[in-house]
Amino acid sequence: MTMGQRIAQKRKEQGLSQEGLGEQLGVSRQAIYKWESGAAVPEIDKLIALSRLFGVSVGWLLGVEDPGPEDTGDNTAEAGSGVSPSPAELTDAQLKMVEEIVERYTAALPKPLSSRRRRTLKLAMILGAVCLVGVLYGLFGRLDQLDDQYGNLQSNIIQVQNSVDNQIGSVSNRVEEILKAQNSLVADYGVELLAVNPAHNTATFSVYVVPKTYVNGMTVEFIAENGTTASDRVASAGEDGSNQRFSGTISIELTDNITVSSLFVSPDGTRSTQLLEQFSGLYSDTLPAVDLMCYDSGELLGLQVDPSGLVTLPEVYMTTRPNVSTDGDPELIEQSAVKAVQMGLFKNKTLIAWLEPCDKPERFQGDYENESFYHLPEGTTAMLAKDTDQLQFAAVITDVYGRQAVYSDIPYILSDGELTWPSTADLRDHDPASWDYGQ
Known part of the structure; x- marks a missing residue:
């Protein structure tokens, strides 16, 4: 499971929409969407905020550690606040555990002790336990320092490797340039x-x-x-x-x-x-470009298929928004205007159903300037027979000159009988010839 899928899972468990989670973290719904889709990763402060909000560790969100007792949502007040107990202090649970150990020990002694000696012994053992906790925390701190040193060493090794690779690449490029110059028919061009x-x-x-x-x-x-x-x-x-x-x-x-x-x-x-x-x-630089956004897309994650591979989709809203960016010189390359947009649901780039254009639903609050909405009704089905099948939404754009391009959203694949996102997705294929929609 990727970090984005973990965030989506915990968000749904707490009954939050992408917009609602964004409001709690002080970020836009687009940022939440990018995190969950794997297009971007949260900054450190947002990762910490997510771990506190969801009651899980940062390591679990990053996928570097298994869920432990602290990730079950039953954290103590101190754990929920993100503040670890200091080495000199014990939590209530730790004190109770130490007292139980002391009581069991004193009960097993061969002869009774005076109340004064029992109190002294109990105090000594508590102090010993506190010291032991302090030593353990110190040891853990030392291990963290060693981890940091190991990480710095790895970083230095990577920097050296990159430097060597760059030098080799530079030499290779220079040799290639010399060979091209020697074989070239032109002195200048x-x-x-x-x-x-x-x-x-x-x-x-x-x-x-x-x-x-x-x-x-x-x-x-x-x-x-x-x-x-x-x-x-x-x-x-x-x-x-x-x-x-x-x-x-x-x-x-x-x-x-x-x-x-x-x-x-x-x-x-x-x-x-x-x-x-x-x-x-x-x-491509002359074609009108759009950004796609799939709302309630998190609801598709984890959808179960029946034994035959049939999946039934919930209600979904898609939007498109103009993207006027171009890699070329805008003074030389004219980007054409959009004449028509068709939004479709595709399986392996073959059309399953067109979405209907619609007004912005009343439940969508916020700024949706320049966004056009499209609706897929609840109950649309698709058959996914194997892990390689891909289900995705895509917009077919027609410009004022009759030319077309296709812009797609992150696909869904079948894994262990449910929908999930692939680890990587190439969304750069805008050629209509690669898509089957009856053009």
Whole structure:
């Protein structure tokens, strides 16, 4: 079980919604969602607050220790407050235990002791027990120090390994650069992205090259390729003056993988090609992006399937919110606007059911600005026959130019007969060709 699943489990046990837990911790419901989905981890102070609220140890939340008596929710007042007893003080339970030990010992003595001697002996044993507790706490403190030293040693070893790896990587990169320079056909070159036009679905580049070895009468053709097609070849006979610098402008249909190359043609007909630049993600940067949020998603965790593998889902609300971020230059890459959104429930990227657009439910209090709501009614079913089956919500986005992209939420998988989140999830596949929804 991951840390996020442990948080979700304890939250549900205490009857808290993600928003309610966030209010108690002073964080947003999005932060709680990210913790439970594994997209982020709580800060140290929030981990401590969670452990106190749930009555469990930080180690249990992190998954580094098994639940003990302190994790059962029956903690004493001191334990519940997160304040450990000092080495010189005993809790009521510890005092009672020491007194029982003393009484049993005195009862087993061969001859009766005077009341004064019994009190003295009892006091001595109590003092001894206090000293023993102090010694144990000191020992535990020493063990904690050793753990810290061991952790620091591990950290130092990792730093040394990273430093060595970086040095090796730097040397490897330098060797690769030298080999590329030796094998390169150009002495100088440049490729500049001039514009990305989503309306025409094109990308335009300006290119220049200076050949390493120039021959009179040499010409150069510039080519752009997008994985399926190649652009028209733009020929250049060199510039006046030096006659060694060739330049041109080329356009090609927009995709996420575009390469720009130069083809050198010698007077004798010899042809040599040189790759100049590679561009990735240009098409995706022009698509409208959205953030997905699944409310009551914690209720899906732990849902049981019947013997045939059938799971019945509760009522679920999903929202989408525009995400205008882009990795490219916003002055060169225009991000298109959303025309339509369809929210669906998918099994292995195949549509099971569309969710219905709806107004914000009255029970949802708070700021939901720019969020659109979608509703899945209670009772929707899905058949999960094996651990590899994935159940997930995804939004199909259509932009104003008729292009589509798919943005998905964290999937659910079947584990030990119930729904859970996978340890890792890749949500970067936005290609509609990977999804089956009747497009």
